[in-house]
Structures are given as C-alpha cells and as structure tokens.
Amino acid sequence: MKAVHFGAGNIGRGFIGALLSYAGYSVTFVDVNEHVIDALNKRGQYTVTVAGEKKETFEVKNVEGIHSVEGESAVMTAVKQADLVTTAVGPNVLQHIAPAIAKGLSRRDSQQKVNVIACENAVRATSELKKEIFASLTPEEGEEVEGIAGFADAAVDRIVPNVQSSDVLAVTVEPFYEWVVEGSSLKNSLGVDEALVVDDLDPYIERKLFTVNTGHAAAAYAGFREGYKTIREALVDDEIKPLVRAALNETKEVLIEKYGFNMEEQETYIDKIITRFQNPNIEDLVERVGRGPIRKLGAHERLVKPACMLYDIGKHPQALPQTIFHALHFHVQGDEESERLQEMIQTNGYGPALAAVANLEESHPLIQQIEMLANR
Numbered sequence: 086m087k088a089v090h091f092g093a094g095n096i097g098r099g100f101i102g103a104l105l106s107y108a109g110y111s112v113t114f115v116d117v118n119e120h121v122i123d124a125l126n127k128r129g130q131y132t133v134t135v136a137g138e139k140k141e142t143f144e145v146k147n148v149e150g151i152h153s154v155e156g157e158s159a160v161m162t163a164v165k166q167a168d169l170v171t172t173a174v175g176p177n178v179l180q181h182i183a184p185a186i187a188k189g190l191s192r193r194d195s196q197q198k199v200n201v202i203a204c205e206n207a208v209r210a211t212s213e214l215k216k217e218i219f220a221s222l223t224p225e226e227g228e229e230v231e232g233i234a235g236f237a238d239a240a241v242d243r244i245v246p247n248v249q250s251s252d253v254l255a256v257t258v259e260p261f262y263e264w265v266v267e268g269s270s271l272k273n274s275l276g277v278d279e280a281l282v283v284d285d286l287d288p289y290i291e292r293k294l295f296t297v298n299t300g301h302a303a304a305a306y307a308g309f310r311e312g313y314k315t316i317r318e319a320l321v322d323d324e325i326k327p328l329v330r331a332a333l334n335e336t337k338e339v340l341i342e343k344y345g346f347n348m349e350e351q352e353t354y355i356d357k358i359i360t361r362f363q364n365p366n367i368e369d370l371v372e373r374v375g376r377g378p379i380r381k382l383g384a385h386e387r388l389v390k391p392a393c394m395l396y397d398i399g400k401h402p403q404a405l406p407q408t409i410f411h412a413l414h415f416h417v418q419g420d421e422e423s424e425r426l427q428e429m430i431q432t433n434g435y436g437p438a439l440a441a442v443a444n445l446e447e448s449h450p451l452i453q454q455i456e457m458l459a460n461r
C-alpha cells in the first residue's frame with residue numbers, strides 16, 4: 086500500500102506517517118522543507134521518541150520525501166499511484182497543496198480507488214480540501230475524481246511539540262493518540278487498525294476541538310500573558326489551571342446540549358486531557374500552542390464557536406471570553422498572524438478587532454464582553 090502524506094512536520098512524522106508505516110504503507114512525504122526531504126531520502130527512516138513515564142524510541146521505516154515545489158511532477162506521479170493521500174500542513178495551507186493533489190487524482194486509472202484525508206485541527210478539513218481540489222478540476226475531471234476518490238473527514242489527537250535536536254527528523258510524541266475517520270466517505274478500506282472509523286464524525290471532532298484544543302489554547306494564552314514559557318509551567322499557576330477547567334466546563338455544557346454527551350464521561354475526558362497537558366516529559370511552548378491566533382479566533386474555531394453557542398442558548402460564559410481576551414494579547418515575533426492581530430487592535434481596539442476576525446457584529450454579546458474586559 087502506498088501513502089502520500091503532505092507535511093513532514095510534527096504530526097506528519099510523529100503521528101500519521103508513523104501510524105501508516107506501522108500499518109504497512111510505504112509513505113512518501115511531500116514538504117517545502119528541503120532539509121527534511123533530503124534527510125528522509127538519505128536515511129529512509131527516522132526515530133520517534135514516545136515521552137511517557139519511560140522514554141521509548143522506535144524507528145519509522147519505508148519512508149521517502151519529495152520537495153513540493155521542485156518535485157512537482159514527482160508529486161503528481163506519487164498521488165496518481167497512491168492508495169491514500171493524507172495531509173498535516175495546517176488548515177491555511179490546504180488551498181496551496183490542492184492543485185497538486187488535483188493534478189495527480191485527475192490522471193489516475195479510473196478503476197483504482199483512493200482515499201484522501203486531511204489531518205488538521207479544524208472541523209471537516211477534508212471537505213475544505215475537497216472544495217479546493219475540485220476548484221482546480223474541469224467538470225469532466227471532477228466527475229471522474231468523484232468516482233474514484235473518497236474524501237473522508239477526520240479528527241487527529243496527539244500532542245507533538247517542537248523539539249530541539251541536531252537530527253532534523255527527530256520527533257517526540259506523547260503516548261496518547263486518536264485518529265477518528267468518517268467511514269461513510271472512504272472508497273476502500275483504510276487498512277489502519279489503530280484508526281477509529283465512525284459513521285458520523287461531528288461529535289468526535291467537536292468534542293476534541295472544544296476540549297483538547299480549547300483547553301490547550303486557554304493555557305497557552307493565559308500562560309503567555311503571565312510570561313510563562315511552557316504549558317506545564319502555566320498550569321502550575323494558581324489562576325490559570327482553574328481558568329482552563331472553567332473554560333472546559335463551559336464547552337462541556339455546549340457538548341452536552343448539542344450531542345447529549347454524558348456529564349460524567351465528559352468530566353473524565355476533561356481530567357484526562359488536563360493530565361496530558363501536564364506531561365512532565367514534554368516541553369511544549371505556549372508560543373507553539375497559541376500560534377496563529379487569527380485562525381484560532383475564527384467563527385468556527387475552539388474559542389469563539391462554543392462561546393457563541395452558549396450565548397445562543399441564553400447562557401453567559403465567563404472563562405471563554407476571558408480566554409479570548411488573553412488570546413487578543415498574544416504577540417510573538419515571527420508569528421505573522423499575531424503581529425497582524427496586534428496591528429488591528431492598535432488601530433481599532435479589542436472589540437472591533439475580534440469582531441473582524443470572528444466575523445461577528447460589534448453588537449454581539451461576546452464583543453460587548455470583550456469591550457468590558459478591555460475597559461476594566
């Protein structure tokens with residue numbers, strides 16, 4: 086079985102690539118980072134360190150790389166021959182890789198099926214990728230591709246921090262992982278026993294995004310504001326851990342209301358996730374977890390969406406707006422979104438800046454609450 090995976094970064098190497106290789110796929114990584122691609126081709130394998138109570142390492146074998154720009158025709162050929170195409174490039178990059186995937190898919194043998202799965206932290210990222218792919222195809226090509234390619238949405242959960250190492254391929258992961266794939270869209274069997282294939286992804290993706298990612302963001306943005314370097318340091322703070330829990334209690338209400346999750350199960354899920362954030366064997370920087378604040382403050386994202394859902398049912402969230410207010414202070418040199426956000430705030434103020442990035446009216450109660458926090 087052949088897989089082509091776009092994005093040989095933390096999740097690409099530390100989670101999806103490793104899982105696929107273990108399941109028997111040969112994995113061709115496509116990336117813009119030539120050092121990573123050269124190293125993959127030179128060595129054909131890399132080391133993953135699992136940071137549990139005991140550190141364990143294993144080798145991911147049967148891998149190679151293609152540079153996405155220089156190797157454009159090789160990318161097309163790889164997609165043309167693949168059984169599976171996956172991505173972990175970041176939701177905003179999907180539009181840039183879509184044309185190459187479209188080219189490869191449109192040149193396939195019409196009998197040979199393929200699955201496409203975007204493994205990004207976003208609700209229904211594969212559906213977004215599919216739209217971008219079809220935008221590059223003629224109606225005839227689109228019809229052909231629709232017949233042979235299964236576009237399955239997915240949720241990915243594993244904390245994979247940045248590591249400082251002289252080995253460009255080295256990656257450290259937490260022991261926990263969960264890959265949930267919506268089975269109804271698959272065109273053929275995924276062949277990965279570790280993947281959880283479900284009929285309806287919505288409850289899984291929203292539960293994950295509004296618990297793991299909301300909680301992580303709450304720790305990162307409050308931690309950044311208080312001057313902490315890592316998530317673990319932030320969670321030792323007397324005020325930050327209660328804020329994270331309060332934010333997750335608010336998203337818990339949304340999840341119970343929308344999907345009927347069991348209260349106790351959700352509380353156990355929250356406890357487990359906070360314990361994962363505090364993993365003493367992982368150094369995860371608040372700058373990594375908070376990166377890209379404009380995307381994270383989007384209308385369908387981990388902070389604004391659950392807050393708005395609470396207002397919609399007549400509730401008055403406190404911890405989520407407080408977290409959003411912290412997020413509006415996130416400013417890291419080199420994080421282009423954080424720099425742009427600060428410029429927007431300086432020009433227009435907190436409320437209008439949030440209204441613009443979250444696509445809300447300035448009269449929305451969340452914007453009013455942010456203005457109140459800003460004027461305190």
Ligand SMILES: NC(=O)C1=CN([C@@H]2O[C@H](COP(=O)(O)OP(=O)(O)OC[C@H]3O[C@@H](n4cnc5c(N)ncnc54)[C@H](O)[C@@H]3O)[C@@H](O)[C@H]2O)C=CC1
Pocket residue numbers: 091092093094095096097115116117118153173174175176178181182204205206207241242243244245246
């Ligand atoms: N790191 C984590 O703990 C988790 C990350 N995710 C999601 O996984 C996705 C990737 O995140 P990470 O692996 O952490 O980021 P990363 O920055 O480590 O990896 C992204 C990779 O994509 C590559 N890339 C960028 N533009 C490209 C292009 N045009 N063509 C090909 N490759 C390109 C980058 O060079 C990089 O190697 C994101 O959507 C993130 O939300 C999801 C769960 C956990």
Ligand SMILES: O=P(O)(O)OC[C@H]1O[C@](O)(CO)[C@@H](O)[C@@H]1O
Pocket residue numbers: 175206241242243244245297298301302373374375376377
């Ligand atoms: O910043 P992104 O793109 O969501 O990806 C990094 C993510 O990885 C995690 O650390 C673990 O899933 C998230 O909480 C964090 O948001």
